[in-house]
Amino acid sequence: MTSDWWRTAAIYQIYPRSFADANGDGMGDLAGITSRLGALADLGIDAIWLSPFYTSPQKDAGYDVADYCDIDPLFGTLADFDAMLAEAHARGIRVIVDLVPNHSSDRHEWFQAALAAAPGSAERARYLFRDGRGADGELPPNNWESVFGGRAWTRVTEPDGTPGQWYLHLFDSSQPDFDWQNEQVREEFRRILRFWLDRGVDGFRVDVAHGLIKADGLPDWTPAEGAGSMGGAGGVSDTLGDEASGVALEPEISEEEGDGAPYWAQDGVHEVYRDWRKLLDEYPGERILAAEAWVDPLAKVAKWVRPDEMHQSFNFAYLETPWKAAALRKVIDESLAAFGSVGAPSTWVLSNHDVVRHATRLSVTADNPQGHGLGPRSQGIPEYAPGLRRARAATALMLALPGSAYLYQGEELGLPEVIDLPDDARQDPTWFRTNGERYGRDGCRVPLPWEADAPSYGFGPTDAAWLPQPAQWAELARDQQAGDPTSTLSLYRDALRLRRTHDLGSGTLEWVTDLGLPADVVAFRNAGVLVVANTGTAPVALPAGEVLLASEPLPGTELPADTTAWLRA
Structure with missing residues (x-):
């Protein structure tokens, strides 16, 4: 395994609950991942990144963690994890795990202790509890809105039964934010990092890496209309732009304006990652940190990957760029310049578990901000074949760029966003917190098809699947594409092979x-x-x-x- 592997790696995101189900309960699991690693080795990827598999009530598909050092029974056991890790390493595949430091589950033992403790206690100081405004504290401490819709504060009932303080949750009310000014929180995450590093993981993808630190005083803030839910520039549709030039116009966000959101991209967050980098550097084998940082402009994203901080940061500016030549040239130039200025590789990504799949998204002809999702009432949904054609072209362009590329499970099969999920099947908190106004992210999370004629299209040994799979999955199943040289699977396999043969990741x-x-x-x-x-x-x-x-x-x-x-x- 070569030095600086992460600079040129093709990294494949596994969403565990939707990848492969070994026991037939309709939920993907670690044993299922182990059983399918051969297919990923054949595809030609260098590493896998696993979305959360920790103990969790699953209110937000595992991004609400109750125990950071154990496996949720839905996915298996620590022994299953160790077996998967060993098998991946035996095949030359590195393993990156998701880490969720901005918030825990409300079922975490620390938060349960905070609810039982008094205002001002050490237990509450690990989270962001505040007194409310108004005569009796009946109003939330500020006007912040949750990423998932609705206000970002929930009032607790104190142990004596009286209405009490409010706690901050930038996401669902079941996901209280930690107070990262608290040294106990920092030390606990050092322990968590060491737990997984000692087991042999090759790095961490850090969820909401631009969160953690909030501005002093927690001042009111109202984001710009149409802004993306996670920060950054937000979604850009193919129809937004100068009709004469055909160039999509993206929101111009200066670094000063980006600094305005008091819960995103505060300078203090970099101290956390410098501390983590020192810890990782104690371990052999080049363990890495990859940031999910929805930040604009790219020059500011580069702060996350300075030499003493993280190794990589996702390039969401590239993901959000429309399929327009001038816009693509601009974002590629800016990416290479920004990341190169701090000695980091640029990363490239088109899909993940939080965005509409690019086999659909790149051809949508109506505005679709990140996080809103698509459903039967959405406007501008493309036909499948033209959408896939554009997506294949975009992937072939992306995999030829120097740097590191991230792939999301199923994109190598040309899977589109699943638009027509029944309302009663949807599980994303966004759907519930907006009363169905936003569809959320379920459409990109539907379990994968492996074999056309098998139960659940080969996802598991039974017909069970935690989200319903469309009939289209039969024709897109991996076994149907494996022997077809014109298939999307073959395109990905060939592109990854040529990318490695010609060392495009290290090129100029x-x-x-x-x-x-x-x-x-x-x-x-x-x-x-x-x-x-x-x-x-x-x-x-x-x-x-x-x-x-x-x-x-x-x-x-x-x-x-x-x-x-x-x-x-």
């Missing part, structure tokens, strides 16, 4: 301007490979060279619309 991007290509074509060279992506609506002349990869069949000497090709110049 050089924009191509000498081939006379139209403005709606993205073209660059990287490590001797010419990459050409046609984001326009008409075919363009294909440059000369041996075709190494194409996201769609190439007719003659033309590159069709919504198609990307790799050529040996």
